[in-house]
Amino acid sequence: MSVVPFISRSASLNHLSRNQLLQPLRKYRGGKGDICCEVFGSGSRERRKMSTSMERVRKAEALVEKAMKGNDASHDAAHVWRVRDLALSLAAEEGLSSDPHSLEIVELAALLHDIGDYKYLRDPSEEKIVENFLEEEGVEENMKSKILSIIKGMGFKDEVTGKGNSEWFPEFGVVQDADRLDAIGAIGVARCFTFGGSRNRLLHDPAIPPRSDLTKGQYMNKEEQTTINHFHEKLLKLKDMMKTKAGQRRAERRHKFMEEFVKEFYDEWNGLS
Structure with missing residues (x-):
């Protein structure tokens, strides 16, 4: 009998491939030796930019x-x-690694994207947390505008009718695709049932079919829905909504896993497996 070994968080990141993908980022972040100069040069102004960016990331974390x-x-x-x-790895695959400005937008937007999520709001003032943070950190207006645009426009609820965001830009694409990749595959299955459990939602009820042709309002109103229906209403649609080539490639495997899971779920529910 084969045993699946426990893999720590650090080991599971697949360091070899990830290091290769993110090497340009480490140059930007100020790796060993003089490699940071390949992006910024050797002046004190450039070093200050790098230091400011790293400090912002730490504060965002x-x-x-x-x-x-x-x-x-x-x-x-x-x-x-x-x-x-x-x-960050999608950004590398999409050719954004040579631009430290783009990488900082990607990293900050990815870090801040779920702060103020409507599903978890405890106070209306929380909607302004990210905007206030960026202002307090002195993020330049163009960068701040892009980060906020990514965060405000990347949710599925804003594309639930099938109309994609026609004004998306490269940084938007990689952050949105990254968030959607984490919603599908094995991790996506685990997250879906975790969220359903936190809302005391039924696993499945044959009398409650998945909703079709959802509006934004209907999607946000999740009452009387089952966890398995979320696969049909959202998760199984995400593969075809990826914006970047890198995101599309990665979504294929995760989507296939979910299809197999949903089929097995129904077979077991109906006593066929």
């Missing part, structure tokens, strides 16, 4: 830990770390 504390595991800090890792 701390904000994530604080703001998402107490969330269920479907939308916790670990979800954010995965999305950040995915977004």
Whole structure:
């Protein structure tokens, strides 16, 4: 009998391939030797830019830990770390690594994307947390505008009718695709049932069919729905909504896993397996 070994978080990141993908980012972040100069040059102004960016990221990470504390595991800090890792590696595959400005937009948007999520709002003022953070950190207007545009427009609820965002830009694409990749595959299945459990939702009820032709309002009203229906109403649609070539490639395997899972679920529910 084969035994699946436990894999730690650090080991599961597949360091060899990830290091290769993110090497340009480490140059930007100031790796060993003089490699940071390949992106920024050797001047003090460039070094200050790099230091400021790293400090912003550290503060954003701390904000994530604080703001998402107490969330269920479907939308916790670990979800954010995965999305950040995915977004940066997608950015590398999409050719954004040579632009440190783009990478900072990607990383900050990925880190901050779920702060103020309507599903977890405890106070209306929380909707302004990200905007206030960016202002306090002195993020330049063009960068701030892009980060907020990504966060405000990347949710499925904004494309639920099938009309995609026609004004998306490269950084938007990689962050949105990263978030959607974390919603599908094995992790997506785990997150879906975790969220359903946190809302005391039924696993399945044959008398409650999946809703079709959803409006934004109907999607956001999740009353009287089952967890398995979420696969039909959202998760199984995400593969065809990926915006980047890299995201599309990665979505194929995760989508296939979900299709097999849903089929097995119904077979077991009906006593056929």
